[in-house]
Amino acid sequence: MPPEEEEQLGAVETAPLQQVRGLTRVRLKLLVLSGPDVGRSVSLEPGAYRIGSAPSCEIALSDKTVSRQHLRLEVREDGVRAVDAGSRNGSYCEQMRFSELEVRVGAVLQVGTTEFKLVPEESRERVVPPSSRESFGALVGGSRPMRELFTLLERLAAGDSDVLVQGETGTGKELCAEAIHQQSKRSQGPFVIVDLAGVAPSLIESELFGHVKGAFTGAQGDRAGAFERANGGTVFLDEVGELPLELQPRLLRALERRQVKRVGANDYRTVAMRVVAATHVDLEGAVKAGKFRRDLFHRLAVLRVTLPPLRERPEDIPLLVDTVLRRMEKPPGALSEQTRALLAQYPWPGNVRELRNVVEQVVNLGEESLPEMTPDPLELSAGAGSAGLDLPFKEAKERLIEGFERDYFRSLMERCEGNVSRASREAGIDRFYLRKLLKKHGLDGH
Ligand SMILES: Nc1ncnc2c1ncn2[C@@H]1O[C@H](COP(=O)(O)OP(=O)(O)OP(=O)(O)O)[C@@H](O)[C@H]1O
Numbered sequence: 001m002p003p004e005e006e007e008q009l010g011a012v013e014t015a016p017l018q019q020v021r022g023l024t025r026v027r028l029k030l031l032v033l034s035g036p037d038v039g040r041s042v043s044l045e046p047g048a049y050r051i052g053s054a055p056s057c058e059i060a061l062s063d064k065t066v067s068r069q070h071l072r073l074e075v076r077e078d079g080v081r082a083v084d085a086g087s088r089n090g091s092y093c094e095q096m097r098f099s100e101l102e103v104r105v106g107a108v109l110q111v112g113t114t115e116f117k118l119v120p121e122e123s124r125e126r127v128v129p130p131s132s133r134e135s136f137g138a139l140v141g142g143s144r145p146m147r148e149l150f151t152l153l154e155r156l157a158a159g160d161s162d163v164l165v166q167g168e169t170g171t172g173k174e175l176c177a178e179a180i181h182q183q184s185k186r187s188q189g190p191f192v193i194v195d196l197a198g199v200a201p202s203l204i205e206s207e208l209f210g211h212v213k214g215a216f217t218g219a220q221g222d223r224a225g226a227f228e229r230a231n232g233g234t235v236f237l238d239e240v241g242e243l244p245l246e247l248q249p250r251l252l253r254a255l256e257r258r259q260v261k262r263v264g265a266n267d268y269r270t271v272a273m274r275v276v277a278a279t280h281v282d283l284e285g286a287v288k289a290g291k292f293r294r295d296l297f298h299r300l301a302v303l304r305v306t307l308p309p310l311r312e313r314p315e316d317i318p319l320l321v322d323t324v325l326r327r328m329e330k331p332p333g334a335l336s337e338q339t340r341a342l343l344a345q346y347p348w349p350g351n352v353r354e355l356r357n358v359v360e361q362v363v364n365l366g367e368e369s370l371p372e373m374t375p376d377p378l379e380l381s382a383g384a385g386s387a388g389l390d391l392p393f394k395e396a397k398e399r400l401i402e403g404f405e406r407d408y409f410r411s412l413m414e415r416c417e418g419n420v421s422r423a424s425r426e427a428g429i430d431r432f433y434l435r436k437l438l439k440k441h442g443l444d445g446h
Contacts, residue, residue: 026105026121027043028105028118029120030042030044030059030073030117030118032114032115032116033108033116034115035112037062037114038129039127043121044080045075048072048074048075049072050071050072051066051111052066052067052069054069057069061114063113064112065089065113066114067112069085070084070085070091070111070112071085072085080118081101081103082101084099084100089432092110092111094107094108105119106119129151130147131147131150132147136154136176137176137183138175138179139172139179140319140320141313142319143313145312145313146316149305149308152305156303160184160185161274162255162277162302163305164240164276164279164283164305165276165278166278166280166304166307167278168280168351169350170350170354171307171352172352173238173278180276181274184234186234188233189230189234190230190231190233192234192236194235194237196237196242205247205263206219206223207226208247208250209227210223210224211223212263215262215263222262225260227254227260228271231273232273234273234275234276235273236276236277236278237275237276240277241279241283243292245291245292248296249293249296251296252296254271275300277300283297283300283301310347311347314345314441315439315442315444317344318344318444321335324360334363336367339362341442343355343359343373344443405440406443409423409437409441409443412427420434420438
């Protein structure tokens with residue numbers, strides 16, 4: 001795929017930020033992620049920039065919820081400082097209000113309803129408009145990262161390029177591959193799954209490429225491999241990082257030339273299939289460790305999408321719980337509010353699969369079967385402060401604050417009987433911000 005197309009799809013990851021954290025003479029740009037100016041990008045030479053709705057500001061925004069002089073950015077060669085300029089409704093970084101802040105590259109700042117990010121000037125990162133849909137095939141999610149992902153998936157399903165799907169275990173990589181297939185022009189063709197972690201290494205070659213009779217002991221007849229069986233459709237290579245090094249050139253050839261040779265055969269056969277590969281390991285790391293070929297990685301990673309872990313989008317939990325219940329043909333009332341609240345605050349290391357399993361278990365066996373869900377260590381609310389003392393200071397502090405926020409807003413919303421306007425008055429915080437925090441903690445009642 002030509003690089004321009006890659007960029008349009010927006011599915012390409014940018015260089016790891018750590019490389020630029022030092023910020024030595026890295027030119028930055030400001031990228032507007034949401035609000036009326038979404039998509040706008042401004043280069044930041046060293047100097048001072050006023051951000052606000054007044055036309056005289058160096059970075060004037062059309063957002064009416066932004067104060068005339070809202071925020072000042074001081075851009076130096078070696079860093080950026082953001083100073084709130086006495087705005088009406090505050091400046092936020094990752095949902096924390098600040099008055100002065102040394103900004104980390106990649107951090108998202110918010111003024112009014114406008115969010116923006118500082119990225120290296122040469123970054124190819126694009127703003128992906130969130131899809132208006134809350135699902136893509138069987139994948140559901142209403143959070144911003146999921147709706148951005150749906151936009152990418154809608155675009156790339158329509159094309160025919162191979163795709164690499166990354167994500168922790170249980171984040172829905174297989175569902176994603178299946179949905180890409182179903183929404184592509186190959187949907188009438190076969191969808192063939194090969195789980196490379198589940199096949200004995202000695203059998204992987206024959207599983208992928210097939211074999212002829214007598215090619216090895218036990219090869220009693222000719223057999224087509226997964227690529228041939230997927231002809232006209234899509235092949236899903238799960239855990240592609242498990243592919244033995246010696247077979248990697250053969251996969252590369254299959255991807256580049258669409259040709260496969262059965263084990264024991266002399267001739268290549270041409271196949272017309274799309275490959276969607278998935279991995280839960282960091283393939284770039286595997287390349288560095290010499291376990292995965294660089295050329296194969298680059299070929300696979302032309303288009304990649306990353307499924308975010310559930311702990312980064314807890315606002316999706318209520319919707320996912322309802323989806324699991326619906327798929328089980330159970331009404332939403334099959335779970336008590338108390339159980340739902342517990343589910344909403346757990347960090348789900350096994351992601352959506354674990355959530356689904358727990359919901360199924362509770363529905364089938366009753367709420368007393370709910371496993372002990374040792375909450376997020378963050379749950380150490382203010383009073384229980386001794387846990388977390390062994391963590392690095394920043395992390396311990398963040399955890400404590402998260403736990404406190406959750407307790408605070410839960411009790412606030414109970415007191416205000418779910419009325420956001422009242423809660424916002426009582427807490428003395430902006431409604432927009434309150435809604436965001438309620439969503440973050442799964443307390444928004446959806
Ligand atoms: N966004 C989602 N919406 C609805 N269900 C989901 C979603 N993500 C995952 N699931 C559920 O979680 C289960 C696991 O998903 P899937 O098998 O696609 O994950 P995976 O990332 O491929 O996991 P692994 O890496 O362990 O193979 C699926 O059966 C599905 O029910």
